[in-house]
Amino acid sequence: MAVTARPKLDPRKLRADFPIFEQTVNGKPLSYLDSAVTAQKPRQVLDALRTFYETSYGNVHRGVYYLSERATEGYEGAREKVRGFINAPATREVVFTRGTTEGLNLVAYAWGLTNLGPGDLVLVTELEHHSNFVPWQYVAARTGAGFRMLRLTDGGELDLSGLDAIAGEGSVKVVATNLVSNSLGTVNPIERLSAWAHEHGAIMVVDAAQAAPHRAIDVQALGCDFLAFSAHKMCGPTSVGAVWGHGALLEAMEPFNLGGHMIRRVTFEKTTWGELPHKFEAGTAPIAEAVGLGAAIDYVEDVGLEAIEAHEHELLTYALERLSDLPGLVLYGPPPERRAGIISFNVEGIHPHDVAQVLDMEGVAIRAGHHCCQPLMDRLGVVATNRASFYLYTLPEEIDRLVDGLHRVRKILG
């Protein structure tokens, strides 16, 4: 019987693309296990940024001269790459933002302020990053809409059995959740939630900050209405990302930021708005950053999203196995089948910041804190956790270093 092999990547080979790994920390090799907060940058992206600034830089959509045309080509070419990357139906539906946070704020303000009111409900989840929680909480309060939170099971997964009770409490207009949780790595059932949201006349808003860098995204298959992500978590530059929305919804929405570039005609009496996507891109765009995002898309697509996902799954399985052997270690989150390469844990009796500091002495970088998920920390009954997260350049021996470091933590602080 023919067996289809899962695509593979070679992290050692890929690591050579990342100049940052050429250094040591405290005389030890750098084990960067914090890619969920931001990912390191390969030479291909750094070179694309440099080449763009050196050869093609100008403002976009402004001049009729050569450089402006080249810059516009680069910027609009990046938009088309984003469209392909998330399989959006139309390039005009892709809006460049400063990142996921701005994309989600854009939807909450520009859609929420005109479409929500008393009797309506906004549904988020206990698993949300503050970026997909606070804007909705705020806009719900501003419009008089109710704000509800879908609870988690003890295993760290969304408890879908709570949905119908929430629908009985009002008219659900928004369902907003992440595709992958930045704290627990939980992969959420977006297709099911989209179908449920649409049955109830709600829009489905997806925070893909932790998904886009690590797995193939298809907005049409997910069935969502909006999806946002950031470049810096997928090998791209900071301060750029994109939000995709259904053309009809974006057309009907008011603008989010006002000023240059987003207008059609300005008079003393009245201003009318430009076409999509420009209506949502006020001011000078993150031009080089968008080109860098395009280069990051080329890079991860060359490596292969399926291969990245498979690699991280292997690392996750190995790490969970090794960590569960450690005495006094509390692991949070679902089983590997429904989880991405993110592990939250606590060492009993030792504050996460102290754990992370001892690990840093060993050259192992992990995160300690609430991960911008305070409602989730409340649910777990902790103020903070440690978090290790993986990417395409993570090596299995870095997990061994993490485990050795945790033994040392126990020795020093336990």
Ligand SMILES: Cc1ncc(COP(=O)(O)O)c(C=O)c1O
């Ligand atoms: C799930 C999730 N959503 C949103 C964000 C916010 O992303 P950014 O800070 O790039 O806007 C993050 C960043 O950590 C995240 O992990």
